[in-house]
Amino acid sequence: VGHAEGPQVNDPDAPEHAADVDSHFSWWRTIWLAQLSRAQEGNASARLWAEPEFGPPPYLQTLPYTRAPVTDLWDVNKRVAARIRTEFAVALEEASAPPAPAEEVAADSQPQKVWVPQLGGGYVLKDAPASGGGGSSGSGSRLSTKAVSGIGGSLLDLAIKDGAKEEKERIAAAEKHEALMKAAAEVSVVIGKSESDCAVAEFEMADGDVVMLNAAMTAINAGAAGAKSKILFSAGNDQLALVGYVPASKTGLNVAEWTTRVLQAVGGTVMSSQPAEAESPYGGKVVQAASAAQDKVTPAQAMVIGMKAASAFLGAS
Incomplete structure (x- = not known):
């Protein structure tokens, strides 16, 4: 009931x-x-x-x-x-x-x-x-x-209307997820064909949502791109989301150190998860993080700073 x-x-x-x-x-x-x-x-x-x-x-x-x-x-x-x-x-x-x-x-x-x-x-x-x-x-x-x-019947009518609204939201969410997976597949192909062992990429479709960005990372890693280390960035209105991944074979690169260096460069109020087992056929670790919008630095500007820091860390490693 x-x-x-x-x-x-x-x-x-x-x-x-x-x-x-x-x-x-x-x-x-x-x-x-x-x-x-x-x-x-x-x-x-x-x-x-x-x-x-x-x-x-x-x-x-x-x-x-x-x-x-x-x-x-x-x-x-x-x-x-x-x-x-x-x-x-x-x-x-x-x-x-x-x-x-x-x-x-x-x-x-x-x-x-x-x-x-x-x-x-x-x-x-x-x-x-x-x-x-x-x-x-x-x-x-x-x-x-x-x-x-009376009030009971009115509430039932409201529940029916809410149900219709929830159904529309469910359909919209399903369509957005489908678009997310399609975009992830395209990025996976690009990274997979790259000659570099590492990638620093923007994933706009996630719109600054860490959960969506992590789902995109999982989808990208399902293909050949999963064999490569990477950090994905997504700038939303309120925050910059980033997800770092290093496969098990890349023992010379620490995903926690990599993402930490990026967050230090971005600055502001940041949150970061501990390295966790990645959902990838290539194993490895994944870190999810976010940086809140700052007074003088928008998430889009912070993304540019973060992507430069991520690339610089790879060059120094």
Whole structure:
């Protein structure tokens, strides 16, 4: 039914956090109701549940609000998880609420449904027990799309629109990745045909993105160009990205020293990874790095400086 992120509090039942917690779960119940409405129109035998991810996040070193050391975070997680399951049960009860008076006539003509908890976990939609008077008006429960109209229905519409937006973004990302791989293949051919054992090249397609530039490096190394040491540069609006690679056979060149010399020449605020095993049929090490845009030096200008430094290092080696 969806990921239920817990509220960022040290105790979900503490009075001082009641407003934040209630607001948080009101938001989630709205989402759950919209999803339950959609589920009714799909597979009637589907089992639905909300099971929170469990375990302390590695970045959290102190508890929210109190700033106390995280010594009882597992216990906090247990309490938050229990509250999430309780709130989900409340959402199921709301989803199974009797229809409004205006809907009763239409509701009587349909089997009424309720969400029933299962022994193994989760809920399934089943027929409600018949009322004592033989009628179903008022005493039964069913989930209808009208029951979650208003804010729930609006959120469902929004979710559908968001889904369409995400699909467009996914297609755009796939097209960009395809273009990235095509450009990498072209660069791989050029470097592979070069008589030099090393290459210093610009890869504009990555647009200053270190992850994309590293993906391009992996693609380039899949061909004959993988046998050659190289540094790729890509200047974006906010930073200069660079990825250095040295195959296992080139023992006389240290990729960490090479990229460090380049970063020293570029200056500014830089970040660099430790040398890691490269995804290349030629083995070797790869280093990813970035330099943030400076006040008087743009990423494009920094790239020119870096490429000169990379070539100079090779000449001095």
